[in-house]
Amino acid sequence: MKLSNRRLQRHRKIQLSMTSMIDVVFLLLIFFLTTASFVPTERDLESTMRVQSTSAGASDLQPAVVDVVPGRSGFVYRLGQRELDDPEQLTDLLARFDNKAQGAFVRVSDRAPFRMAAAAVQACKTAGFASVSYIPLGDEP
Amino acid sequence: MRLSKHRRATIAEMDMTPMIDVVLLLIIFFMTVTQVSELNRERLELPRLAGAEDQKQTTMTINVDAAGQVLVSGHSMSVAQLLTLVSAELAKLGDDPQRMTVVLRADQRGDCRTVNQIVSALGQMQISRLRIAVQVPT
Incomplete structure (x- = not known):
């Protein structure tokens, strides 16, 4: 008498071998753990580059010009006479x-x-100026 | 007659499901926070300032270290070499300087000599959009 195989097959569970997947996943995890580096947040200060001196255009008001130059004791921010x-x-x-x-x-x-130059641009931006122009002065102010 | 019980050999199985869940979550986390294309950013001590706006897509990132050395995409170069590179980038943008945005990442411990040289040279090429990268203080 031949028994049908269907009954036997019905109760068989299909089992997926997870070993290889876990291996790959662990490898990926180790890779990301070792290569990850947390960088500090960076932002930008937008400025316009100018080669020559200020060209503020026709206005009765004096433009805001900040010089980062040597003072009596180290470098200073010069704004007008101050x-x-x-x-x-x-x-x-x-x-x-x-x-x-x-x-x-x-x-x-x-x-x-350079930290003073960046701080001067930041000061202009914080004060509410629409645009800030960066002008290299050369060696002498 | 009492028959001896045949105990089936029990196999101890660990439930791997929660572990796989956690591991996959960790992988997704690291994949999302890892920035692969960090080649153009050198490790510099940027000025610690609040900044004015978030970083956007840029055409070129120029790094200037504390000693005044110019570095672009991990390569050290002179200002003259940098300008050649800028010219090539500009040509890709149809020689329109208005479309070119340069991010300057300079070390706060350095002076402005190299930065000024770069700004002067870029200004002569009619490139006027400069972004100074700063590090947000924590």
Whole structure:
């Protein structure tokens, strides 16, 4: 008597071998764990580059020109006749300007620290100037 | 007559489902946070400032380290070589300087000599859009 195979086959469970998948997944995990590096958040300060000196256009108001130049004791931010070493004071002074649509100009000496140049651009942006122009001054102010 | 019980050999099986769930979650996390194309960013100490806007798609990223060395995509180069590279990029953009945005990543410990040289040279090429990268203080 021949028994049918169907009954026997019905109760068989199909089993997937997970071993190879787990192997691959672990490899991927180790790769990402070892290669991942968490970088600090970066943002941008947009500015316009100018080669020559300020060209503010026809206006009765004096444009905001910040010079980053050597002062009596190290490098300073020069705004008109005033020399400042604190970027927050510079921001306060710049905020008082009325002609913000005209933009601000940051003129930087070659020997000035870059952090001060960036801080001057930041001060102009924080004070509300629509555009900031970066002007290289060369070696001498 | 009592028959001896035949115990079937029991196989201890671990339930792998929660582990696989966690591992896959971790992989998805790392895949999403990992930025593969970080070649154009050197490890520099950027000025710690709030910045004005979030970073956008740029045409070129120029790195200037504390010693004033120019680095682009991991390659050290002179300002003259950089300008050749910029010219090539500009040609790809149809020689329209308005379409070119340059991100300048300069080390805050350095001076402005190299940065000024780059700005002057780019300005002469009528490229006027410059973005200074800063690091948001934590």
